[in-house]
């Protein structure tokens with residue numbers, strides 16, 4: 523290699539691309555960068571990378587020829603069509619053995635399609651989820667790579683040195699072929715949605731039922747986070763303590779209550795439905811965002827119905843809120859991991875849940891001390907749900923009465939508890955030896971002759987529920 527050549531290239535100089543370029547350079551690699559709009563590359567080089575071993579390029583040809591072979595190009599552009607457009611521009615310029623890494627939030631099926639296309643041209647493709655946002659990208663994200671194994675081996679040193687470092691190693695490990703990495707990142711985001719919604723519901727209950735100041739609520743979340751050490755709890759504490767410069771009020775009070783989404787939570791629910799895996803807390807979180815977006819309609823209906831319900835709490839409610847939140851968070855992970863196991867089977871990813879837990883341990887949005895007992899749980903063969911693990915059985919036994927009491931109390935008010943009640947019903951369903959699905963089967967057989975099975979006899983049965991001739 524010429525000493526002038528870069529060991530790594532990044533396309534896309536928005537927040538993620540800029541910060542990862544700085545991070546990878548900091549780890550000791552020369553990095554070439556390119557962005558569709560020249561001014562962003564120029565600004566970045568001048569303002570953030572003037573004294574760094576980062577080569578700013580302004581034509582794709584110049585970018586490609588600045589890289590040592592096999593070329594390693596990380597795409598960090600807006601997810602969706604832009605990724606295809608960039609790949610189409612790259613293919614004629616790159617050569618056999620070169621490696622394209624998509625580090626964005628791509629849909630896993632898009633990744634499968636792109637793997638085929640790029641590998642068909644003799645290049646390699648790594649669909650790689652990256653979590654940790656702006657801060658993580660700069661200081662050590664969680665990296666979820668999937669795709670061609672040998673291509674991963676070519677880039678692993680670079681990716682692992684840029685990832686967050688834990689006592690057990692970097693938060694980057696090869697996950698599996700094709701879209702395995704992007705699938706894991708999608709489920710990471712699904713869990714993130716569910717944890718965020720559970721926190722939001724507990725904040726709302728505290729605010730409306732306990733009459734606590736924002737500072738007091740921050741203290742409660744901080745205390746509950748002793749057990750979890752979760753990033754999303756940490757930022758909740760800081761958010762609650764933030765004051766609005768304009769009004770002097772808590773900043774949270776002036777933030778509009780309509781949640782946006784880019785689709786990864788919805789994709790998780792859609793994929794879970796396709797695979798027949800129940801993830802009700804994640805789906806509830808997606809629904810909650812959709813409902814929040816109906817701001818005008820909500821306003822009109824609020825006027826129509828006014829305040830409903832009884833806003834009383836009970837002694838111990840505050841303590842129960844903390845336990846209910848803990849359990850809803852554990853349940854979100856349980857659902858996400860269950861989905862990963864099923865997807866691994868269905869798509870032959872060969873996922874190792876312990877590796878996933880290691881990757882999520884630091885650098886990402888759902889990082890938490892929970893990942894240690896989760897990892898421990900999956901070290902035993904044949905575990906099919908966290909609910910059955912030795913590590914979490916006592917937690918469920920201890921906290922489920924609190925979750926029941928909280929959901930029950932909130933149900934008597936007009937406050938929402940979509941995620942908390944979904945977690946409770948998930949637990950109730952999975953731990954019920956008998957469910958009312960006998961009624962569903964009878965109804966299906968009644969109107970569609972779909973047949974049913976009996977509890978006391980092998981075989982398939984159908985009942986002539988009505989006398990068709992006389993109907």
Ligand SMILES: NC(=O)c1ccc[n+]([C@@H]2O[C@H](COP(=O)([O-])OP(=O)(O)OC[C@H]3O[C@@H](n4cnc5c(N)ncnc54)[C@H](OP(=O)(O)O)[C@@H]3O)[C@@H](O)[C@H]2O)c1
Nearest residue numbers: 534535536537538558559598599600601604626627655656
């Ligand atoms: N932001 C986060 O916290 C975060 C966290 C994890 C993952 N991600 C994922 O990482 C990826 C990058 O995120 P980001 O927030 O840094 O950037 P972004 O806002 O998602 O995308 C902006 C970048 O995409 C480029 N772009 C858009 N359309 C293009 C096209 N047709 N051809 C070439 N380039 C195009 C833009 O170039 P121009 O400057 O020319 O417009 C710009 O560099 C996304 O997939 C995102 O979902 C983001």
